[in-house]
Every structure is written in structure tokens, then in C-alpha cells.
Amino acid sequence: MNALLLLLGRAAGLGGILLCVVAGAARLSGQYYMGNYQLTTLLQAGIAAVVMGCFFLLLALTARERKD
Template identity: 55%
Template sequence: MNATLLPLGRLAGFIGFLLCLVAGLARLAGMHWFAGFEIVTVLQIGIGGMVFGCFCLLVALTGSARQDSA
């Protein structure tokens, strides 16, 4: 399970970070829409990706700690 959660968490966090970065730069450039979506929506999707990535990494970390103590 950890073999799946670690890369998934890293990928989700990285994509979420990129979406937040794109949303921030687009908003600083004065854009309100990006690819048919409002910038705030793109930012929220990015935040959700980072939260999902953190959750996956947290589950992987706690899972490996439980295996070490058993």
C-alpha cells in the first residue's frame, strides 16, 4: 500500500502546487478566467490536490510506523 501512496501523494502535491502557482500568477497578471474556469476555482483545485497529497503521505508515514512497532 505504501508503494502506491508515496508516489500518489507526491504527484498530487506537485500538481496541486503547480495549479496554485498558475492561479496566482494568472491573477497577478490581471486574468479572472483560465481555460474556462475562474481563477479562484483553479486555486481551490490546487489546494485540494495539495491536501490530498498530504493526506496520502500521512497515511503512508503512519502505516510504516505501525509496521515498525509490530
């Protein structure tokens, strides 16, 4: 279970960071939309993914401490 939480946390965090970087780079290049989505929406989705990654990693950390 702990390994799954670590994997989910790292994957969600990495995906969120990549989404934030893509949205930020596109916005700095002067675009307001990517496909049918506003770049602010994609940035918020990236931030939400990073927060979920932090939550999963926190769960993994607290589960590890309870076992000791």
C-alpha cells in the first residue's frame, strides 16, 4: 500500500509540474488558449495535481510512521 501511495504521489506531482510548465510557457509566448481550454484552467489543473501528489506522499509518510 505504501509503495502504491508513493507511486501515485510521484506520478501526480510530476504530471502537475509538467502541466504547469506547459501552461506557463504557452502563456508567456502570448497564447490564451491551448486547444479548447484556457491556459489558466490548465494551470489550475496542474496546481491541483501537485496538491494531490503532496497529499498522497503525506499519506505514505504517515503510514510509514504508524508501522514503527
